[in-house]
Each structure stands twice: as C-alpha cells, then as structure tokens.
Amino acid sequence: xxxxxxxxxYIAKLERDLQAAQSRIAxxxxxxxxxxxxxRDLDRRLAALLSVSAALxxxxxxxxxxxxxxxxxxxxxxxxxxxxxxxxxxxQEGRLRLRASAPEHAPAPAFSILAxxxxxxxxxxxxxxxxxxxxxxxxxxxYPLSIEDCxxxxxxxxxxxxxxxxxxxxxxICGEQLSHLYxxxxxxxxxxxxxxxxxxxxxxxxxxxxxxxxxxLVHTQSLRAEAEARLNAAQAQLLQSAKLAAVGELSxxxxxxxxxxxxxxxxxxxxxxxxxxPDAPQRTFLAIAQQELGRIARIITRMRDFYRPSRGELxxxxxxxxxxxxxxxxxxxxxxxxxxxRTRLANDxxxxxxxxxxxxxxxxxxxxxACDAMPSGGELTVSSELIAARAGAPATLxxxxxxxxxxxxxxxxxHLFEPFYTTKPHGTGLGLAISAHxxxxxxxxxxxxxxxxxxxxxxxxLPLEPPVTAS
Ligand code: ADP
Ligand code: MG
Numbered sequence: 001x002x003x004x005x006x007x008x009x010y011i012a013k014l015e016r017d018l019q020a021a022q023s024r025i026a027x028x029x030x031x032x033x034x035x036x037x038x039x040r041d042l043d044r045r046l047a048a049l050l051s052v053s054a055a056l057x058x059x060x061x062x063x064x065x066x067x068x069x070x071x072x073x074x075x076x077x078x079x080x081x082x083x084x085x086x087x088x089x090x091x092q093e094g095r096l097r098l099r100a101s102a103p104e105h106a107p108a109p110a111f112s113i114l115a116x117x118x119x120x121x122x123x124x125x126x127x128x129x130x131x132x133x134x135x136x137x138x139x140x141x142x143y144p145l146s147i148e149d150c151x152x153x154x155x156x157x158x159x160x161x162x163x164x165x166x167x168x169x170x171x172x173i174c175g176e177q178l179s180h181l182y183x184x185x186x187x188x189x190x191x192x193x194x195x196x197x198x199x200x201x202x203x204x205x206x207x208x209x210x211x212x213x214x215x216x217l218v219h220t221q222s223l224r225a226e227a228e229a230r231l232n233a234a235q236a237q238l239l240q241s242a243k244l245a246a247v248g249e250l251s252x253x254x255x256x257x258x259x260x261x262x263x264x265x266x267x268x269x270x271x272x273x274x275x276x277x278p279d280a281p282q283r284t285f286l287a288i289a290q291q292e293l294g295r296i297a298r299i300i301t302r303m304r305d306f307y308r309p310s311r312g313e314l315x316x317x318x319x320x321x322x323x324x325x326x327x328x329x330x331x332x333x334x335x336x337x338x339x340x341x342r343t344r345l346a347n348d349x350x351x352x353x354x355x356x357x358x359x360x361x362x363x364x365x366x367x368x369x370a371c372d373a374m375p376s377g378g379e380l381t382v383s384s385e386l387i388a389a390r391a392g393a394p395a396t397l398x399x400x401x402x403x404x405x406x407x408x409x410x411x412x413x414x415h416l417f418e419p420f421y422t423t424k425p426h427g428t429g430l431g432l433a434i435s436a437h438x439x440x441x442x443x444x445x446x447x448x449x450x451x452x453x454x455x456x457x458x459x460x461x462l463p464l465e466p467p468v469t470a471s
Contacts, residue, residue, distance in 0.1 A: 087161070419433040
C-alpha cells in the first residue's frame, strides 16, 4: 500500500517534471523558430547576393557597379543606416577616396578612419559597442570633431576590397545609431559582397585594358602601314628621279656632242646655198635639208632644256597667269589642229610659291599631249580652283586640263608617268615623267582620269606652299 503522502509527493514530482518538459518543449520550439528564421534570412540573403552578382556581371561601368553595391548593402543587412565604398585614388597613391554612398550623402569625415581600417583588414570585420568606440577614440584626435562625429553608430561591418595582393578600397556598412548591432553571421555575406564587387571592378578594368591594348595595336598597325606606304612612295619616287637624272645627263651630253657637228653641217649647207645659182634645182633639196637640220637643232635645244631640276628661284606665282601664258604659246598650234579652247579659271586664286618656269613646262606638256590626243580636232578645257584646307590637308590649287580626245586604255594608265613610256611613233615618253617629277618636287600630285573614246582629264594638285625640300 502506498502512503497517501507519498502519492501526493509523487504527483507533485510528476507535475514538476511535466512543467520542466513543457518549458523544454517551448525552448526547443523557440529554437526551431529561430532556426527557421535564420534559414529564411539566409535564403533571402543568398537570393539577394545572386541577383547582385548577376547585375554586376553585366555592368560595364565602375561607378554603376559600386552604386549598386552600396544600395544592395543597405537592403541586405537590415538595420543598416548607410553604406559606403572607398576606392584607391589614382592621383594620390595610397589614399582612399569616397566613391559611392547609399543613401546618397557623404558620411562624416571621420568615417575614413573606418575605411582605412577596412582596406587594411585581411577579411571582413565586425566592430560594435566599446570596441568601435575605442577605435574611433584612438584615431579621431587627428580629425576635427563635428556634430555628426558624435553620433556614431553602435555597430559597423567593414570589408577590404582587394584582388590578390592589390588593395582596391573598402566597403563600410554602418548600423543605425544607438540601437542596432550586427551579428558575426553577417560577416560571410559582407565578405561575399566585397568579393563580388572586386570581381566586377576587375572585370571592367581588364576589359578597359584590353580595349586600350586593342586601340594601341590598331594605331601601331596603321602607323606601320602608313610608314610602309611612305617608304614605297619614296622608293618609287627615288627610282623615277634616278631615271630622270640619267635622262637629264644623257640628253645634256648628247646635245653637247651633236651641237658642234650640227653647227658645221648647217654652216656648210649655208655656204653651198650661197654658191648655187638662184634657179638651181638642188635648191629644193637644200631647203629640205636645212629645214630638217633646223628641226634637229630645235630638238636638241628641247632635250637640253627638258630636264633642269632646280632652275631659278622659288617665287610667288599666279597660276592663272601661267596657264594663260602657256595657252598663248600654243594658240596657233591648237588652231591648226582645230582645237577650241575653253577656260574656267577661278578668279579668287591666291598666289602660289613655285618655280614658274617648271610649272609652265608641266602645263605645256599636258596641253600638247591633249592636242596630240585630238588628231581631228576637239575641245580643250583648262580650269583652276582653290580647295580650302581640311583636316590634315593644306590649302591646294587644282588645275584640270580636259580634252575630248581618244582617251587612254586602262592598261596604259599605270605606265603613263614612267620615263620613255610612249604610244606615239615619234614620242619621247618624257613629257609626263618630267611633269610628274616637277609636280612632286612642289609637294603636289598629278592624276589622270580617262575614258577611251570620250576624253581625258589630267589634274594637277599643288599646295600653296611647297614643302621645304622643294628645289
Ligand atoms: P609622249 O607625249 O612623248 O608620248 P608623254 O610622257 O607626254 O610622252 O605621254 C606618254 C603617253 O601618255 C603618250 O604617249 C600617250 O599614250 C599618253 N597620253 C598622255 N596624255 C594623253 C591624253 N591627253 N590623251 C591620251 N593619251 C595621252
Ligand atoms: Mg608628251
């Protein structure tokens, strides 16, 4: 038989046990609830980090990236008042500069202490309460104290922004003043956010460096191409000049050699003529011989005059006047060949610094060629105009000489300016070679545009001032 008292005591014990069990269950339930909240929190933060990383990956602008990061930091850590990113200043080596804040207003100047600390830390750190006060107190003497400086947060999260050993800056996240305290489990998230930021910044910088390298490469390539083109042109020019110089020497010496016997022959014929009766039948042949020898003499003079590279001084020349003089020189010749002349000379042409004689020679060569190209007559148009200076190109005079002649077959075009290239039975093939030489010596260009059966235009482009090397 159990005693009544014992039974009461036993029941009381059972009740106590029950209560203990109930409160233990309640505690477990609370813990479970906490875990569930924590798990939800974790989920939310992971989702937020994922969306941040997605946004960061498509952003190509560092300012946009760090603005997004500070905004997301405020969202990601409940109880956050402000978030800031400081980056190393490129101009001031080793100094941090505030680059982004959320909400968008500058923090108290003393916040830079926290930024310095964050930048030097190996990993994300959490500072709260007395520790934080201590840090501020230790450092703050260097900064002028302001009202804001006195309203410090209770808790901050700091993270370094660094890639490998290179410090890029710092992320500073501040809790609301007075009450809020961060939790150590926030640290992996802060570190993750900082790492994401660094990856995004690095990506942009790499891309910028790659783009800069690409630009440099393209630039170098174009410089190289330009240099090669100049070299080729210079070589071609050199070859042309060498050929012309050879021609010049040859013709001068041939002219010299022929001149004396020619003079003797003409003189002898003159003496024979003196002795012939006025009605002698030989007179006709004598006249022909004299005429032909005269022609040889003229050819020789032309040969001697053909190539005189630096004759005369550079002077201020009026291109229209030179063109008119040249046309006057050949008026009779043109009329004989049934060629009508039209001029379209711009009347506001500035004078040009040039060797007038040489330019006259060029115009003469081109006009005579035009005339040769119109064996049964036609129209010759001579025009001049000023082309204003443009980016990289100086002001230039353009002189065009157009004929309505036979034209030039495309396969001849590349050779026109080569010495001795001629399609005429009695041509010398020197006119255009010498003309091109003279024009290039003046810093200009001569181009041709032709349509077989329709006609040809030679265009001579001359800068107002020749380059200093012109002779
Ligand atoms: P040449 O007149 O002694 O032949 P050039 O150097 O003056 O030598 O001219 C070279 C060649 O260019 C000519 O033989 C001719 O075939 C061609 N040419 C030059 N100008 C013209 C033109 N206006 N129309 C057609 N062909 C031309
Ligand atoms: Mg000619």
